Amino acid sequence: MASASTARAALLRGVGLKFATRPSEVDEDQPKAAMRAAGAEAVARALAELKARHIAAQMPGKLVIGADQLLDCNGDWFDKARDREEASEQLRLLRGKEHRLATAVCVFEGETCLWSYTCSPRLRMRDFSDAYIESYLQATGDAALGCVGAYRLEGLGAHLFDEIEGDYFSILGLPLLPLLGFLRARGIVTP
Amino acid sequence: MASASTARAALLRGVGLKFATRPSEVDEDQPKAAMRAAGAEAVARALAELKARHIAAQMPGKLVIGADQLLDCNGDWFDKARDREEASEQLRLLRGKEHRLATAVCVFEGETCLWSYTCSPRLRMRDFSDAYIESYLQATGDAALGCVGAYRLEGLGAHLFDEIEGDYFSILGLPLLPLLGFLRARGIVTP
Numbered sequence: 001m002a003s004a005s006t007a008r009a010a011l012l013r014g015v016g017l018k019f020a021t022r023p024s025e026v027d028e029d030q031p032k033a034a035m036r037a038a039g040a041e042a043v044a045r046a047l048a049e050l051k052a053r054h055i056a057a058q059m060p061g062k063l064v065i066g067a068d069q070l071l072d073c074n075g076d077w078f079d080k081a082r083d084r085e086e087a088s089e090q091l092r093l094l095r096g097k098e099h100r101l102a103t104a105v106c107v108f109e110g111e112t113c114l115w116s117y118t119c120s121p122r123l124r125m126r127d128f129s130d131a132y133i134e135s136y137l138q139a140t141g142d143a144a145l146g147c148v149g150a151y152r153l154e155g156l157g158a159h160l161f162d163e164i165e166g167d168y169f170s171i172l173g174l175p176l177l178p179l180l181g182f183l184r185a186r187g188i189v190t191p
Numbered sequence: 192m193a194s195a196s197t198a199r200a201a202l203l204r205g206v207g208l209k210f211a212t213r214p215s216e217v218d219e220d221q222p223k224a225a226m227r228a229a230g231a232e233a234v235a236r237a238l239a240e241l242k243a244r245h246i247a248a249q250m251p252g253k254l255v256i257g258a259d260q261l262l263d264c265n266g267d268w269f270d271k272a273r274d275r276e277e278a279s280e281q282l283r284l285l286r287g288k289e290h291r292l293a294t295a296v297c298v299f300e301g302e303t304c305l306w307s308y309t310c311s312p313r314l315r316m317r318d319f320s321d322a323y324i325e326s327y328l329q330a331t332g333d334a335a336l337g338c339v340g341a342y343r344l345e346g347l348g349a350h351l352f353d354e355i356e357g358d359y360f361s362i363l364g365l366p367l368l369p370l371l372g373f374l375r376a377r378g379i380v381t382p
Contacts, residue, residue, distance in 0.1 A: 014345065014346050014347075014349070015346070015347055015349050015350055016330065016347055128382070129382075132381065132382070135381065139207065154205065155205050155206070156205075156206055156207055158205070158206050158360070158367055158368065158371065159206055159371060159380070161368055162368065162372070163368065164358050164368065165358075167355050167356075167359070168358070168359030168362075169349070171359075176349055177349065177352055177353065177354065177355065180349065180350060181353070189350070190323065190326065191319070191320075191323070
């Protein structure tokens with residue numbers, strides 16, 4: 001898998017898949033800026049493919065999973081927060097609003113994209129106070145920093161939301177059911 | 192919490208709630224049979240309230256959470272499988288079909304139901320073979336037995352499904368976001 005995400009790795013391990021992790025170090029900022037007008041879904045898909053293609057080129061004959069997720073809130077895009085200050089800023093911007101997580105997964109073999117899938121779960125944050133944000137970030141510690149939007153739904157992050165629409169696997173960054181469907185069709189997972 | 196479910200306890204712990212577990216040992220079969228015509232949602236709600244009321248009577252002044260979940264597949268109801276044979280039978284009946292998980296949660300204080308909520312996530316199982324069922328149950332071991340419908344979505348269970356519609360917390364048996372909303376409104380959880 002061409003991703004360093006521990007949440008994605010945990011999902012794949014959870015369903016008993018055997019895989020290796022090879023985080024791709026391609027530049028994501030340039031394609032993100034260049035393709036911005038195409039929308040979050042198109043960019044997430046392009047980035048997932050870019051990462052998978054990069055690793056697949058180094059591993060002939062292996063299937064390589066690429067994945068990407070972009071948070072879009074009324075046209076504003078959010079990256080992983082780098083520090084507490086940035087996490088706090090993101091939560092201030094997201095509170096009281098709905099956002100979507102444009103989530104893409106693909107599978108490459110060599111230079112060929114064998115399969116790809118994109119979906120967009122929607123989540124609505126409560127309109128909490130500045131003081132709440134600070135106590136939330138205090139409670140989560142650095143766990144909030146590695147995540148787009150500064151939340152992890154698996155733990156305390158649930159406190160931030162009013163409503164969630166979309167499947168859990170996709171929200172965590174990997175549309176697992178369609179991916180398993182593809183792997184089954186290829187005979188990689190027992191049908 | 193008037194429930195012995197480890198999945199429910201894990202969800203509450205995940206959001207940092209402090210609580211004790213007091214499984215209620217009320218007879219569930221009789222009300223289930225008596226109320227059957229009212230539908231799965233009404234029965235899940237009645238059972239959640241029955242269990243919470245029973246424990247709340249023993250703990251004056253404490254808030255007691257009750258929860259229940261019933262699997263309804265085209266009018267057939269499924270209980271937790273008691274052994275491998277029953278788990279296998281359930282999966283044979285559920286494959287290739289959609290079912291719903293009527294899921295209820297309530298909060299009691301003494302004899303008063305302060306709040307209750309019911310929802311029904313829908314899941315569609317793939318049309319897998321008998322051989323697949325046996326290898327699945329072999330791989331999951333006894334983990335499949337404690338669960339309604341003989342699957343745990345948190346692990347290998349994901350292999351069984353084509354499509355899932357509904358939030359993850361509710362599928363695991365506890366509609367966490369509405370419950371947190373109630374606890375927030377009561378000032379039990381920081382707003």
